[in-house]
Amino acid sequence: MTVHKLILDDAFEEALYTLIAIHCNLEDYRLAYLLNKHLGITLSRKASDIDYNNGQVSYSIFEWEDHKQLVTWSLVSNICKTEELRETDYKSLFDNQEKITKIFQLLPEHKTVNYFLKIDSAFSFSKENYILDSILKIPQIATAYSLDSSELKSKDNLIFN
Template sequence: MAVKKLILDDFIDDVNYTLIAVHCSIEGYRLAYFLNKKLGLNLKRKHEDIDLNTLAKYPIFEWEDIKQQVTWHLVSNVCRIEEVIQPQENTLFHSQATRQNTFYLIPEYKRVNYFLKINDDGLLSKNSKNTLSNIQEIPHVITAYNVDVDTIKSKNNLIFY
C-alpha cells in the first residue's frame, strides 16, 4: 500500500515582516503620535493589550494600511509592575513595602523600549532605510535600528492577533 505524506511547509505562509527597535524615553502614546506625524501613519491604541500568560501586559498600537496592504504595530518592550510585599510579623515596623518587577516582551533586547513591527511581505523592505532615518529624526528618539528576526529566541511573542 502506498504511503502518502502531507508536507505542511507548503501550506504555512511564511510571514515576512520588518522589525525596528526604538530606544526612547517617552510614553507609547507620544511615540505613536510622533510616528503618525513623521511617517504619515494612523497608529491607534488597541483595546486589548498583549498578555503572554504572565502578570505583564504590553500596550500595542496598530494601523492597517489597506492601500499598500501593510500592517504596522508599535509595541512596548518593557512592562513594570509594582507589587506589595507582605511585612514579616516579628518586625518593629509594620509598614508595607513595594517591589517593582520588570518584564520584557523580547528578553534578548532588554535595553529596547519599543518595537515597530511592519508586516509588509517584502514590499516595504526597500524603504526601510528611509523609514529608519525618519524615525531617527524624531527629537525624543535616541536611536532606531533593524533587528534580525531570525536571531531572536522569543519571536513567538511577536505574533499578534
Template structure:
C-alpha cells in the first residue's frame, strides 16, 4: 500500500503586497490622507486585531475594491498600553502606571503602519503607489517589504 504525504505549506502563497509607512499621524488621519491621494475608500473595521488574549490590539482599515479584485488594508503596527506596575520599596507597595509598547510585526519595530494589498490578478503598480505616498508631506518614508522575509507573517493573515 502506498503512503501519501500532504504538505500543507505548498498551499500557502503570498498573494499580497506589503508597504511599510513611517508616519506620526493618528490612524484615522492617515486613512483620510490615503483616501484622498490614492483614490481609496478605506473605512475602519468594527473590531481591531487582538493578539495574545487581548494583550495588544491594532487598528485596521479596509476597502474591498470589487471592480479590480483588490482588498486594501491599513494596519497599525504599534500598540501603546498603559499598565499598572507593582513594586515594593521597603515596607510599602506603590502603584505606578507604565506605558508598554507592542508591535504587530516585531521585526519592524520602527514602522508605524503597514498597507497590505491583496490582489488576485496582480494588477497593482507598487512603484506608482510609493511615488504617491512619498508626495504626502505627513509621511516620513515608505517602502516595500517582502512578506516571505517576515517571521511573524501569520499576524498579517486576517
C-alpha cells in the first residue's frame, strides 16, 4: 500500500491584520468613544463578549466593519477580573469566606497591555503609522505601539469570529 503525504503549507495563508497595543486606565466604552472621535471610525459594542473557559472569563469587544475599504476594526480588552468566594481554613466568629480576585489576560505574553486594536484587512494596510500617531495624540492614553503578530504565542485568541 502506498502512503500519500499532503503538504498544506500554501493552503493556509496567514491572516493580514495590524495589531496595536494600548496602555490606558479608561473604561472600554470611553476608549471606544475616543477612538471613534479621533480616528473617524464607528466602533460599537458587540452583543456578546468573547468567552473563554466555558464562560468563566469574558473580554469586552467593540467592532466596526468598513465596507468601503473592506477593513474590520476590533477593540478588545486584554484584562478580565473575576471574583470568587473561598472558604477559609481557620475558625472565626465572622464570615468564613473570603473574596479572591483572579486576573486573566487575553494575550498572557503582554500582561501590562490594557486593550488591543486589531485591524483586519483583505489587503495590506498602509495607514498604521497614521493610526498610531492619532492614538498617541489622545491625552488619556499612556502609550500605544504596534505588535508583530508572528511573534505572538497565543495568536489563536485573536480569532473573534
